[in-house]
Amino acid sequence: MFNENKKQETSEIGKAIVIKACRPLSAEDTVAENYGPVFTLRTVGQRQRSLQGRYLFTCSCKACQQDWPTLENLTTSFIKFRCPTKTCQSSFLYKEGMKEWKCNQCKNKADVRDLCRLYASYNKDFEEAVPLMEEGRLEEAASAMVKFIEEMLLLVRPPSKNVHLAQEALRTCWANEGNVFVLP
Ligand SMILES: [Zn+2]
Numbered sequence: 540m541f542n543e544n545k546k547q548e549t550s551e552i553g554k555a556i557v558i559k560a561c562r563p564l565s566a567e568d569t570v571a572e573n574y575g576p577v578f579t580l581r582t583v584g585q586r587q588r589s590l591q592g593r594y595l596f597t598c599s600c601k602a603c604q605q606d607w608p609t610l611e612n613l614t615t616s617f618i619k620f621r622c623p624t625k626t627c628q629s630s631f632l633y634k635e636g637m638k639e640w641k642c643n644q645c646k647n648k649a650d651v652r653d654l655c656r657l658y659a660s661y662n663k664d665f666e667e668a669v670p671l672m673e674e675g676r677l678e679e680a681a682s683a684m685v686k687f688i689e690e691m692l693l694l695v696r697p698p699s700k701n702v703h704l705a706q707e708a709l710r711t712c713w714a715n716e717g718n719v720f721v722l723p
């Protein structure tokens with residue numbers, strides 16, 4: 540049984556459903572399937588109406604609870620950094636010009652400029668991987684996207700513009716693997 544989530548993590552290949560995670564999963568994580576309305580394209584109101592009408596339930600995934608913006612309204616300047624202390628679950632919203640942040644949970648201080656530098660370098664890796672898609676080098680593109688998603692999600696919490704674009708790119712790469720061409 541898949542749990543409804545606004546970030547689709549499964550794809551169908553021919554008659555088989557193949558599940559490949561496009562984000563790092565831990566053993567107890569739920570594998571999310573999307574029932575149609577994705578947060579990247581539709582607002583929370585549109586998604587809730589559609590799911591209520593068709594499946595008679597109120598969705599309470601993170602995207603709905605936190606009212607994530609659609610991809611069109613999400614920019615790379617929306618950054619929710621994770622607290623750099625490995626054992627700490629805290630995070631904070633980045634504001635321009637921020638230099639330092641003190642975590643109210645673990646009480647450690649983080650150098651925000653260091654986090655921003657890392658964020659910028661990951662985004663550069665992503666920008667460099669995009670042309671691989673256009674050139675049809677899908678295997679290389681897929682491994683670059685996986686690396687980018689894994690690294691970026693250790694640094695920030697979703698929603699994160701380029702992470703979702705990379706997940707979409709990854710789904711395109713993987714869906715292509717499953718296509719079978721029969722010549723007449
Ligand atoms: Zn939802």
Ligand SMILES: [Zn+2]
Nearest residue numbers: 622627642645
């Ligand atoms: Zn902390």
